[in-house]
Amino acid sequence: MRHAHSVQAVRAAESELMARLPEGALMQRAAAGLAAACAALLAGRGPVPAVRPGRGPGVYGARVVLLVGAGGNGGDALYAGARLARRGAGVAALLLAPGKAHRGGLTALAAAGGEIIETAEETATDPAYAAHWHHVERMLTRADLVVDGITGLGGRGGLRTGAARLAHAAEADKVPVVAVDLPSGIDADTGEVHGPAVTADLTVTFGTHKPGLLVDPAREHAGTVRLIDIGLDLPGPAAAEALQHADVAALLPRPAPESDKYRRGVVGICAGSARYPGAAVLCVHGALRTGAGAVRYAGPGDQAVVARFPETLVSSGLPSEAGRVQAWVVGPGLGEDEEAGRRVADVLAQDVPVLVDADGLRFLDRDRLRARTAPTLLTPHAGEAARLLGVEREHVEAARLTSVRRLASEYGATVLLKGSTTLVAAPDESMPVRVNATGTPWLATAGSGDVLSGVAGSLLAAGLSARDAASAGAYLHGLAARHAADGAPVDAQDVAGALPAAWRDVKRG
Numbered sequence: 388m389r390h391a392h393s394v395q396a397v398r399a400a401e402s403e404l405m406a407r408l409p410e411g412a413l414m415q416r417a418a419a420g421l422a423a424a425c426a427a428l429l430a431g432r433g434p435v436p437a438v439r440p441g442r443g444p445g446v447y448g449a450r451v452v453l454l455v456g457a458g459g460n461g462g463d464a465l466y467a468g469a470r471l472a473r474r475g476a477g478v479a480a481l482l483l484a485p486g487k488a489h490r491g492g493l494t495a496l497a498a499a500g501g502e503i504i505e506t507a508e509e510t511a512t513d514p515a516y517a518a519h520w521h522h523v524e525r526m527l528t529r530a531d532l533v534v535d536g537i538t539g540l541g542g543r544g545g546l547r548t549g550a551a552r553l554a555h556a557a558e559a560d561k562v563p564v565v566a567v568d569l570p571s572g573i574d575a576d577t578g579e580v581h582g583p584a585v586t587a588d589l590t591v592t593f594g595t596h597k598p599g600l601l602v603d604p605a606r607e608h609a610g611t612v613r614l615i616d617i618g619l620d621l622p623g624p625a626a627a628e629a630l631q632h633a634d635v636a637a638l639l640p641r642p643a644p645e646s647d648k649y650r651r652g653v654v655g656i657c658a659g660s661a662r663y664p665g666a667a668v669l670c671v672h673g674a675l676r677t678g679a680g681a682v683r684y685a686g687p688g689d690q691a692v693v694a695r696f697p698e699t700l701v702s703s704g705l706p707s708e709a710g711r712v713q714a715w716v717v718g719p720g721l722g723e724d725e726e727a728g729r730r731v732a733d734v735l736a737q738d739v740p741v742l743v744d745a746d747g748l749r750f751l752d753r754d755r756l757r758a759r760t761a762p763t764l765l766t767p768h769a770g771e772a773a774r775l776l777g778v779e780r781e782h783v784e785a786a787r788l789t790s791v792r793r794l795a796s797e798y799g800a801t802v803l804l805k806g807s808t809t810l811v812a813a814p815d816e817s818m819p820v821r822v823n824a825t826g827t828p829w830l831a832t833a834g835s836g837d838v839l840s841g842v843a844g845s846l847l848a849a850g851l852s853a854r855d856a857a858s859a860g861a862y863l864h865g866l867a868a869r870h871a872a873d874g875a876p877v878d879a880q881d882v883a884g885a886l887p888a889a890w891r892d893v894k895r896g
């Protein structure tokens with residue numbers, strides 16, 4: 388499991404540890420890890436090449452520019468810069484807040500032969516300093532490596548004008564950028580980005596991940612993330628967490644020798660319509676490939692479903708008349724008419740776990756949902772989430788973590804918010820939000836959501852909690868898409884077809 392903690396939790400753990408260590412020891416641990424990651428990158432062992440023509444790999448002779456802000460983040464950069472300078476790199480520090488730069492870090496860099504250049508942020512728009520800014524921009528574009536130590540845990544809002552200009556200069560020339568702790572300008576706790584922010588190739592983060600390193604849109608600024616253990620002890624639940632193969636393997640059901648189809652879980656599917664029969668087929672396909680003992684289908688797509696999957700138990704009437712199931716999936720391709728609404732209400736009236744997706748989300752009654760005793764799982768994309776929250780889609784996309792938490796709490800349901808990183812929030816706010824990162828852009832294809840509903844519904848029927856079913860389902864689904872795509876476009880049927888490969892991959896570890 389990968390954990391991400393809030394700024395407040397990290398600060399508390401830091402002060403607890405600092406009280407037991409000699410002064411500055413923690414920052415030295417951070418700087419040592421940061422310098423090692425920079426050295427590896429300069430030696431050609433990083434996520435991006437950092438060797439410019441005319442220079443061999445390694446630290447010796449490399450040109451490193453540090454962007455240094457007012458706080459501890461700049462301190463890390465300065466101490467790491469000193470370590471690189473001692474190994475023969477040419478290191479220059481641009482101080483964006485000269486009066487506030489970390490004293491000890493400045494002394495260390497100067498002692499190691501590094502260059503210190505005052506580049507006060509507020510002079511960026513002053514014509515008297517135009518030549519100076521032109522000069523430092525050129526330094527950046529010629530560097531082998533730029534280290535972003537502008538802001539860390541204490542950063543507020545986006546980059547200011549001067550910092551944004553420098554970050555842009557480095558990015559425009561494709562100079563590798565290593566962010567210290569987090570890319571400056573992102574919101575560490577929410578993953579939101581309120582203005583210009585550094586886009587790093589590598590982020591070296593300390594003690595624990597921060598939610599902003601896992602959640603979009605901030606995540607896209609972080610590049611590859613490397614976690615450095617500095618000995619922090621972070622008790623209590625994380626703010627966010629990401630499952631790994633082993634976590635998912637432990638969650639996936641495994642049929643016991645005495646299992647029969649009923650014990651393995653029967654999932655009911657109410658999806659599709661005369662207009663969208665394909666949604667029914669895809670949803671059933673996802674469910675069948677995720678270990679359900681049996682799939683019952685109830686709805687207007689019964690003939691299409693049984694023609695493709697003869698093992699399905701089909702009927703065309705109301706879901707409550709279809710026979711017993713351990714969980715229902717309702718919504719994909721159901722349409723928007725009265726009949727669809729009747730089916731959703733019929734499913735939600737049953738006292739079993741229910742997954743509501745797509746068209747089903749049009750018919751939710753907040754109070755009825757909150758009154759349900761069995762778990763409910765809602766699986767909206769950003770547009771559907773926006774409608775449920777009464778906000779614009781852009782708002783959900785910009786504030787994904789806040790939005791998924793708000794939905795879960797307002798609807799009293801577990802919510803899976805689809806996207807490039809899928810988020811899962813439980814109605815209990817103390818539970819970490821789960822972040823799924825197995826997805827691929829190829830998953831943005833018609834019908835792939837219908838498959839996901841079948842997958843998660845099947846896991847619900849097998850007895851997983853709504854949160855586990857949603858997060859393990861998203862994980863498998865994303866992995867299946869990667870298997871199916873392998874660098875080329877996929878359709879939703881390919882994704883469903885690759886589910887067994889994803890399952891085996893997870894189980895193998």
Ligand SMILES: NC(=O)C1=CN([C@@H]2O[C@H](COP(=O)(O)OP(=O)(O)OC[C@H]3O[C@@H](n4cnc5c(N)ncnc54)[C@H](O)[C@@H]3O)[C@@H](O)[C@H]2O)[C@@H](O)CC1
Binds near residue numbers: 415
């Ligand atoms: N406390 C410690 O011993 C350790 C701290 N560490 C580093 O220290 C960082 C936290 O240090 P700080 O609390 O000083 O926080 P920052 O380094 O984020 O600096 C905060 C200061 O930056 C300025 N600032 C805020 N927003 C800004 C913006 N948008 N543009 C420009 N300036 C802005 C403000 O003056 C603020 O006080 C961590 O992220 C980590 O990198 C690590 O060395 C681990 C140990």
Ligand SMILES: [K+]
Binds near residue numbers: 571
């Ligand atoms: K930073």
